[in-house]
Amino acid sequence: MEDKKFQIPPGLEAAMKALAKVQNLKPISIPNIDLSAFAKAQANALAVFPEIQKQFAAQLQPWADLQRQLERIALPTQAAIQQMAEAAKRIEGLIPRPSPEQIQLFEQLARTDKRKRALDRLGLLPHPSTPFALLDADDGDEVLRAGVEQHYRDSWERISQDILERAQQFDIDEEATGALAEALAAHQHGHYRSVCRLLLPEIERVARVELLSNDIGTIRVQEVIGEPGLDLPINQTNPPGYYALMLYERLTDHIYVRVDAANRQKMEADLVPNRHAVIHGLIVYNSFWHSLNCIFMTDFAFQVVSAIKGLGSAAEPEAVSAAS
Numbered sequence: 291m292e293d294k295k296f297q298i299p300p301g302l303e304a305a306m307k308a309l310a311k312v313q314n315l316k317p318i319s320i321p322n323i324d325l326s327a328f329a330k331a332q333a334n335a336l337a338v339f340p341e342i343q344k345q346f347a348a349q350l351q352p353w354a355d356l357q358r359q360l361e362r363i364a365l366p367t368q369a370a371i372q373q374m375a376e377a378a379k380r381i382e383g384l385i386p387r388p389s390p391e392q393i394q395l396f397e398q399l400a401r402t403d404k405r406k407r408a409l410d411r412l413g414l415l416p417h418p419s420t421p422f423a424l425l426d427a428d429d430g431d432e433v434l435r436a437g438v439e440q441h442y443r444d445s446w447e448r449i450s451q452d453i454l455e456r457a458q459q460f461d462i463d464e465e466a467t468g469a470l471a472e473a474l475a476a477h478q479h480g481h482y483r484s485v486c487r488l489l490l491p492e493i494e495r496v497a498r499v500e501l502l503s504n505d506i507g508t509i510r511v512q513e514v515i516g517e518p519g520l521d522l523p524i525n526q527t528n529p530p531g532y533y534a535l536m537l538y539e540r541l542t543d544h545i546y547v548r549v550d551a552a553n554r555q556k557m558e559a560d561l562v563p564n565r566h567a568v569i570h571g572l573i574v575y576n577s578f579w580h581s582l583n584c585i586f587m588t589d590f591a592f593q594v595v596s597a598i599k600g601l602g603s604a605a606e607p608e609a610v611s612a613a614s
Contacts, residue, residue: 469489
């Protein structure tokens with residue numbers, strides 16, 4: 291009867307099997323980019339982002355598989371994890387005894403998953419300024435939303451200063467940091483429409499200037515970033531790791547996709563603005579959350595451009611036509 295106190299929490303055995311694969315996961319790093327595809331087709335300044343995303347996919351597959359397995363599992367609570375550790379000797383016959391490192395990793399994965407789900411419910415992108423302590427609480431979504439908004443309103447002067455100081459360390463031009471500074475001030479004064487309409491085109495301008503030698507109109511890319519190598523781990527971005535991958539996906543699969551009749555309603559419901567919708571007046575982005583997400587994505591995109599420049603020297607692309 292006493293052994294019933296030490297039953298394995300639901301899903302824990304499956305979780306341990308999933309975690310057994312962790313030791314085989316390789317560090318994630320920015321891949322070499324094969325530029326032959328660019329040489330055969332015309333591409334705009336943002337073509338580098340989808341290309342990088344494609345090559346990340348192979349590296350990220352083991353992590354994605356692990357994440358999917360964990361999402362199907364009823365994750366144990368902190369108390370259940372502690373119970374598991376204390377009862378390890380009693381259940382050795384059922385599952386391998388977890389090491390302290392495995393237990394710590396499991397706690398980190400459970401915490402990260404909880405935070406990701408909270409951000410998804412809020413429609414908020416991750417950022418170095420994210421108040422993770424609020425995400426870790428068990429408050430309802432309305433209480434959580436109000437708390438996160440109050441955090442940013444109360445701390446915006448400090449947060450905006452941190453964002454600007456970080457941007458000044460990136461390898462981007464003064465126009466980029468100037469535009470970002472204006473957007474941060476506009477957000478503080480509630481000019482949320484202005485933030486979105488300023489920053490989304492600015493990301494494209496920065497990519498064009500810094501990666502494609504500021505060519506005008508349609509261009510043929512001979513070389514964008516040279517031989518990038520595998521020396522820059524993805525955890526050098528801020529936020530790092532899994533949160534950076536979330537931002538990469540949004541940058542490549544949402545921000546710069548074309549809005550049409552099939553996806554317009556979905557785009558309107560998303561609190562992360564879309565460039566095509568902004569430029570062509572297809573969707574109105576005028577809320578606190580629209581503006582905040584736009585600032586966070588710009589912060590991240592500027593980091594990506596700066597990192598790509600650091601991986602190799604961009605060659606002069608040959609202009610094949612001018613803008614009409």
